[in-house]
Amino acid sequence: MTDATLPSGLSGVPLATGELNRKDFASDQEVRWCPGCGDYSILATFQGLLPQLGIRRENTVIVSGIGCSSRFPYYMNTYGVHSIHGRAPALATGIAIARPDLSVWVVTGDGDALSIGGNHLIHALRRNVNITIMLFNNRIYGLTKGQASPTSEIGKVTKSTPKGLVDEPFNTVALALGAGATFVARTMDSSRAHLAETLAAAVGHRGASLVEIYQNCQIFNDGAFDALKGPDSGLIPLVHGQPVVFGKDGSQCVYRTAEGSLAVGPTDQAPDGSIIVHDAHREDAGLASELAALTDLGVIRRSPIGIFRDVDHPTHDDLARAQVTMADDPAERLAALQDYVTGPDTWTV
């Protein structure tokens, strides 16, 4: 049975029949990420979150591509597919369309989702397929041992860019908003509580949810997000309905200048009424895009986190399924097909 108390993103998924806990979701496979990898904390948070969703364990499917993060399904005691590089959203789309009773997750990385799989990502977001995408962004290729990724900063020296990277990076959130994503959020591996609440909101959203997770790669890009830690950092929490303030005691804020653009400055010096109040449910993605643009593209010292956008749109899978019908009874189905295949223009010998 399903329950109307489930959030819309999980509507149609059967309810758990008994109490589940974190251990029920851990597989017997030895976790093989490097010691200290940010993936551990994401895995632990995720294993802690799933039992709280109230759905049956066997109705969760995790689909991944290729990369360090994509080993994720092996460590979860749910259904899972470790697919090929960049294509997880394509498989997840097929699964989500075929089975409204499944909670479908995609685990991917910056190289997997934004480089080789960029096309699938933007189209999954555009179609608003009911899937939840966790994009682990460590700004580097880890599994292939340290090449520049599509989110690496310009000038970065890596094995593939010994004289410095010459390309501008993607801003993941801006890209997702541009693709028409109905749920876009950003969180961090080290902020367990924020990570858990963001993922819970994402899976509760009906439609494609993209959660960018800043994730530290201790081996090839250590400290990429360190500047966002500490009370005086440039980490800008976005909370729906709240003024956008950050830093120690909210001493900094995001406000709208007289010229109409967003700026960051001391809260006590912002003109009256100019401080932005976050609205994640605005139908147009304008404010969300402006906030996304506050993200540093070079070394990250400033970055908003939280839910940028969360709006309700019809989903591809719900609409597509509504167009398809079929007789339940196999004999009736076969008879209807017999008529259809025969068609109106026949002759009999």
Place this chain on the structure above:
Amino acid sequence: MTSVTALRQVVIRIAGDSGDGIQLAGDRFAHETALAGNDFSTLPNYPAEIRAPQGTIGGVSSYQLQLANYDIHTPGDRPDVLVAFNPAALKANIGDLERGGLIIADTAEFTPRNLAKVGYANDPLQDQTLDGYQLAAFNLTAQTLAAVADLGLGRKDAARAKNFYVLGLLSWIYERPAAGTVDYLQARFQGQVRDANVAAFKAGYAFGETTELARYEIAKAPVPPGTYRQVSGNRATAYGLMAAAARSGLKLFMGAYPITPASDILHILARAKEHGVMVYQAEDEIAACGAALGASYAGDLAVTATSGPGLALKTEMIGLAVMLELPLVVVDVQRGGPSTGLPTKTEQADLLQAMFGRHGEAPLPVIAADSPSGCFDAAFDACRIALEHRTPVILLTDGYLANGAEPWAIPDLAALPEIKPNFTTEPNGDDGAYHPYHRDPETLARAWALPGTPGLEHHIGGLEKDIETGEVSYSPINHAKMVELRRRKIEAVKVPDVEPHDPTGAARVLVVSWGSTQGATWAAAQRVRESGRHIADLNLRHLNPLPSNLGEVLKGYRRVIVPELNSGQLSFLLRARYLVDAEPYRRMRGLPLSQAELAQHLKEVVDEVEKEES
């Protein structure tokens, strides 16, 4: 009253600009032919451009149809009748017309400007160019305009009804029943256009009565009793997939991306949503295949249809399906390649891509449809093998089969074999656990538990699997065992033995066709026999695995000839597999095999063998 001559068969080709409605009129003529009880086979041929410049050779569209009072297998090599809507149509097709054949031409289009466009210095309808043919030149445009004059259409719209005027004329010449077409036009069109088309058709038919053209009758072909319809290869493919879904009790999921000449499979399935058919038009070929594989994992019968360039793009995903051991049917409607090649023309040059075009050792079953209606059986079979053996299957058809049409004895779907997906719902290991890579001892198909099945949670993926547990394994010995196992699994697919067709039993030469060359090869072998020579023919529908008795059969003949629309891909396979000197007969013109040319070659081969052995 005109006397009526009896014919056994005739080949008619209608040619004009790609906007002239040639395919529509041709298709309708085929339908009348079906109602008249003849056997028939059709060959639409159209340019890749939607509307190429009017009146140019590049813009010529044509529709060829062979009708006969006996069982035929091809649309014929060379037409006996050519309808030329304009000088370009004449110029592009006259080289194919049989000497003495009939040309019906529209004089209105033979203007100095149109003649110059295609390089005719003089009007061929007026000089000696066509002396070797029967010429019936009429102002078909003016006659059409006169027929619809009362309806108040503009000249341009009125002239559009010319295709149905010509259809009326042809219907009279070949004694086709007219009532069905009038009903069809009434239903298909609306308003003035409907009235114009009906008026033009009737006028064309009546014009036949007043001309001095000969009239022909072609007796009914003896065919087994049953209810028939006309079917193209793409339609038969789509219906075969739907039938397999119904017989397996699964929903059908089609992941698709538009590509010529496969798109009609997408269109046909997209209109069948009330039969549980989910059609997903993806962002690219890879995603079409990926979504299908996802739907398969979730428990649908999953298919994707494409042509050669799309198959190349899906390659990595098909490799994943091999590793995951999940059912997936990939239809490749082959066209001329490489690269964009000849998108609207036929070829059979993807055989080796289907067989081997993946990284690593990634065997899978390959099936080839042998006629437009045969696409139904081939598609059904592909689905059955995919589901029961947990494997991707490639079904090869081609542009000729896809667009060609023929009569089809509509099968009783309830009589088709039931397909058993046999999902696993309980743990299958002695340890009380579920092992996704435990296998059926006979088919070697792995256990398949759908997500949502309690207690059978598991993960699968592209990494090599431990042969016992199904968990990731990098063990060298295990990998060797798994490669071997995946090979044996495909070899375990049961394929019927072949039996060469050799009515006299005295043949020393065997001709082996596969896929769409079946029709022309069968017909060519018949011609060879009619000349008093002995020859055996056989067609291969299963290319992987091959029939188990094939090697023995091939070795029983002095010479083995393999006609194919490629540079010798099947002969390459047969030579490698059986150490038999299979000789390729190669044709790469973007057209179906010519039975006359092949028959000539086969006669020479038979004569050579006879000389050697005497």
